[in-house]
Amino acid sequence: xxxxxxxxxxxxxxxxxxxxxxxxxxxxxxxxxxxxxxxxxxxxxxxxxxxxxxxxxxxxxxxxxxxxxxxxxxxxxxxxxxxxxxxxxxxxxxxxxxxxxxxxxxxxxxxxxxxxxxxxxxxxxxxxxxxxxxxxxxxxxxxxxxxxxxxxxxxxxxxxxxxxxxxxxxxxxxxxxxxxxxxxxxxxxxxxxxxxxxxxxxxxxxxxxxxxxxxxxxxxxxxxxxxxxxxxxxxxx
Amino acid sequence: xxxxxxxxxxxxxxxxxxxxxxxxxxxxxxxxxxxxxxxxxxxxxxxxxxxxxxxxxxxxxxxxxxxxxxxxxxxxxxxxxxxxxxxxxxxxxxxxxxxxxxxxxxxxxxxxxxxxxxxxxxxxxxxxxxxxxxxxxxxxxxxxxxxxxxxxxxxxxxxxxxxxxxxxxxxxxxxxxxxxxxxxxxxxxxxxxxxxxxxxxxxxxxxxxxxxxxxxxxxxxxxxxxxxxxxxxxxxx
DNA sequence: CGTCCAATTGAAATCGCTCAACTCGGGTGG
DNA sequence: CCACCCGAGTTGAGCGATTTCAATTGGACG
Numbered sequence: 001x002x003x004x005x006x007x008x009x010x011x012x013x014x015x016x017x018x019x020x021x022x023x024x025x026x027x028x029x030x031x032x033x034x035x036x037x038x039x040x041x042x043x044x045x046x047x048x049x050x051x052x053x054x055x056x057x058x059x060x061x062x063x064x065x066x067x068x069x070x071x072x073x074x075x076x077x078x079x080x081x082x083x084x085x086x087x088x089x090x091x092x093x094x095x096x097x098x099x100x101x102x103x104x105x106x107x108x109x110x111x112x113x114x115x116x117x118x119x120x121x122x123x124x125x126x127x128x129x130x131x132x133x134x135x136x137x138x139x140x141x142x143x144x145x146x147x148x149x150x151x152x153x154x155x156x157x158x159x160x161x162x163x164x165x166x167x168x169x170x171x172x173x174x175x176x177x178x179x180x181x182x183x184x185x186x187x188x189x190x191x192x193x194x195x196x197x198x199x200x201x202x203x204x205x206x207x208x209x210x211x212x213x214x215x216x217x218x219x220x221x222x223x224x225x226x227x228x229x230x231x232x233x234x235x236x237x
Numbered sequence: 238x239x240x241x242x243x244x245x246x247x248x249x250x251x252x253x254x255x256x257x258x259x260x261x262x263x264x265x266x267x268x269x270x271x272x273x274x275x276x277x278x279x280x281x282x283x284x285x286x287x288x289x290x291x292x293x294x295x296x297x298x299x300x301x302x303x304x305x306x307x308x309x310x311x312x313x314x315x316x317x318x319x320x321x322x323x324x325x326x327x328x329x330x331x332x333x334x335x336x337x338x339x340x341x342x343x344x345x346x347x348x349x350x351x352x353x354x355x356x357x358x359x360x361x362x363x364x365x366x367x368x369x370x371x372x373x374x375x376x377x378x379x380x381x382x383x384x385x386x387x388x389x390x391x392x393x394x395x396x397x398x399x400x401x402x403x404x405x406x407x408x409x410x411x412x413x414x415x416x417x418x419x420x421x422x423x424x425x426x427x428x429x430x431x432x433x434x435x436x437x438x439x440x441x442x443x444x445x446x447x448x449x450x451x452x453x454x455x456x457x458x459x460x461x462x463x464x465x466x467x468x469x470x471x472x473x474x
Numbered sequence: 475c476g477t478c479c480a481a482t483t484g485a486a487a488t489c490g491c492t493c494a495a496c497t498c499g500g501g502t503g504g
Numbered sequence: 505c506c507a508c509c510c511g512a513g514t515t516g517a518g519c520g521a522t523t524t525c526a527a528t529t530g531g532a533c534g
Contacts, residue, residue, distance in 0.1 A: 069385065071470045077385045091381060093374035100381065119367065126360040133366075136373040137330035143380040144328060144337065148306065148314045151387045151431025155490065186513060194388030196491055201514055217499085217513090233308045392522070423481060433523055438482055454481090454531085 008032050017085030017172065018059055019113070019131060027125045034121055036112040037061070047088070047102040047110060054092035056112045060084050063108020064183040068191075069100040078192040081105070081184060083169050087113075090136050105183040150194045153233065158193040159203050161232045163213070167222060178225065182218040245269050254322035254409065255296055256350070256368055264362045271358055273349040274298070284325070284339040284347060291329035293349045297321050300345020301420040305428075306337040315428040318342070318421060320406050324350075327373050342420040387431045390470065395430040396440050398469050400450070404459060415462065419455040 009020050009032050020028055040062075041047070047058055050070050058065075065082040079100050082088050092098040093115070122129035149158050171177035182189070190200045207213045212228055214221040222228060246257050246269050257265055277299070278284070284295055287307050295302075302319040316337050319325050329335040330352070359366040386395050408414035419426070427437045444450045449465055451458040459465060 069381065071385070073470050075389075075470070077389060079381050079384065091374055091377045094371045094378060099378050119363075122366060123363040126356075126366075129359060129363075129366045129370075130356065133369060133373065134331045136370065136377065137328055140328045140373065140377055140380065141331060141336050143377065143384065144306065144316050147316065147380065147384055147387065148308070150384060152312075152314060152428075191389075197513075198492085198515080199490055202490095205514080233310050233312070434481075435483080435524085436522060439522095442482080 009035065012061065013174070014059075014061070014085040019087065019128075019135070021131055021134075023125075023127055023131070027127055030121060030125055031128060034113060034117040035059075036114070038110050038112060040107050040109045041104050043104055043106050045104050047104070048098050050098055050101040052098045052101075054089065054096050054098055054115065056114045057087055057089040057118065058102070059087050059111040059113065061109040061111050064105040065102055065108060065110075066105050066184060066188060067100040067102045076191065078184075078188050081166075081188075081192065083166075084173055087135055090139060105188070155193075155195050155199055156203055156207070157232050158195065159189070159200065159207070160212075160228050162189065162193060163220065163222060164225070164228060164232065167225070178222045180220055182220060246272065249298065250411070251296075251298070251322040256324065256365075256372070259368055260362075260364055264364055267358060267362060268365065271350060271354040272296075273351070275347050275349060277344050277346045278341050280341055280343050282341050284341070285335050287335055287338040289335045289338075291326065291333050291335055291352065293351045294324055294326040294355065295339070296324050296348040296350065298346040298348050301342040302339055302345060302347075303342050303421060303425060304337045304339045313428065315421075315425050318403075318425075318429065320403075321410055324372055327376060342425070392430075392432050392436055393440055393444070394469050395432065396426070396437065396444070397449075397465050399426065399430060400457065400459060401462070401465060401469065404462070415459045417457055419457060 009015060009018070009028060012018070015021075020031060023031060047065065050068075060082050062084050065088060066078055067080045067082065067088060068076050068078045070076055080088075082102075088102050089098065091100060118128070118132075122132065149161050153161070166180060166182075167177045170180050184192075186197045186200045189195075190197045193200075195203075204213070204215045208215050212222075212224055214223060246252060246255070246265060249255070252258075257268060260268060284302065287305075297319050299321050302325055303315055304317045304319065304325060305313050305315045307313055317325075319339075325339050326335065328337060355365070355369075359369065386398050390398070403417060403419075404414045407417050421429075423434050423437045426432075427434045430437075432440075441450070441452045445452050449459075449461055451460060
């Protein structure tokens with residue numbers, strides 16, 4: 001097996017999806033100096049806890065990360081799933097404190113972007129500031145879409161929408177658009193979509209009975225993407 | 238009546254809430270040069286339509302604005318309510334197209350921030366880029382909170398949470414924290430919170446019967462903020 | 475004074491939740 | 505290597521919060 005630990009953005013297959021989008025050679029090099037690559041984290045490890053002081057953003061290099069927040073009664077709510085090339089921690093930038101926690105759903109590696117360095121760099125390299133703004137805008141946009149889903153679509157649409165979202169995001173990263181393994185539990189899915197675990201379970205079965213998907217534990221196969229798309233009024237990323 | 242049209246951020250009562258936060262004298266002056274102040278728009282007028290090309294951000298100077306998006310079947314979903322000092326259009330920055338439309342809920346004035354100018358300016362004045370990032374992060378954070386509300390809180394909590402949010406935001410702007418008039422219809426509220434209009438109506442009545450609020454058409458009086466707060470597990474801005 | 479849209483109210487239907495029991499698979503330790 | 509155990513996931517039944525449908529009221533405005 002080849003050496004897996006990428007040493008620079010230049011070697012990383014996520015260049016086109018991650019922060020470096022649109023940077024030229026020299027900007028690229030400057031950015032790399034700021035990035036700290038961590039060794040892989042095991043499944044279930046925290047990257048930061050809710051309430052932790054904000055020091056860095058993190059780019060997911062491999063694996064999957066969930067973010068969650070905790071209500072005053074202690075209940076956990078999943079707020080997002082993050083795939084390689086996606087950035088976490090952006091919601092902490094305004095207060096300096098992480099409103100949500102972040103936790104690996106499988107063995108994952110991350111690139112740490114110390115924010116004070118990044119801020120300095122952004123002053124000298126305007127493209128980096130622009131790219132950061134673009135990424136946040138993207139996130140804002142997808143939150144809006146999720147909000148509409150959760151607010152007004154039936155449970156089945158929400159679940160399908162999540163699968164379609166994962167499908168396109170994985171596809172962009174070079175994986176199959178129709179077959180993937182969920183790294184999150186049914187409970188995580190339910191929490192994210194605002195559904196009870198039992199509902200998620202029942203819907204998976206129903207979708208399978210309708211020959212729309214195939215479910216084997218956490219292995220999912222989308223059998224008819226077009227029909228699935230038609231069933232969702234709102235597409236979300 | 239005094240002349241109402243503010244000619245500069247320096248004269249504007251929203252300095253401490255709006256984009257100029259944290260800028261010094263000279264930065265301030267540069268920012269002002271970029272801003273185009275529009276004349277008041279009547280109730281129900283569009284600032285931009287969903288699908289419009291993105292050219293400018295807008296700061297609400299007075300009045301209230303709602304943003305909404307449209308599903309493939311034509312249904313409208315309210316995605317946000319914006320008060321003076323708040324910025325709209327941030328979700329368009331990533332694609333260059335407005336995913337949502339924006340519409341006044343009452344007579345409102347806006348400050349236009351042409352984005353290409355703002356981008357140029359941000360290169361020269363790092364504080365402006367920082368402030369933009371902070372505002373987007375803030376927005377991201379409040380979307381997360383709303384998402385949790387809508388995803389997993391009962392209808393009553395959601396409505397209360399909206400009122401509490403409006404209350405604190407209005408208070409910060411120098412208005413009463415306990416008495417305000419809703420500029421949005423019951424339908425807007427329902428759409429925003431993921432509830433049927435009828436449910437909104439019934440809940441208002443119920444809250445009034447419990448002596449928690451007083452409702453007179455669109456006039457709302459919060460009678461017991463503390464108790465209202467206790468009823469909401471998740472506070473949202 | 476009539477029209478029209480917003481808001482309210484009531485009754486019935488439904489979707490998804492809760493509670494509870496049960497199954498399955500993976501890991502652990504004897 | 506097998507038996508056991510435990511958490512994740514599934515399944516069933518009943519319930520309840522919201523929705524939907526339908527009818528009415530009320531205000532605002534021409």
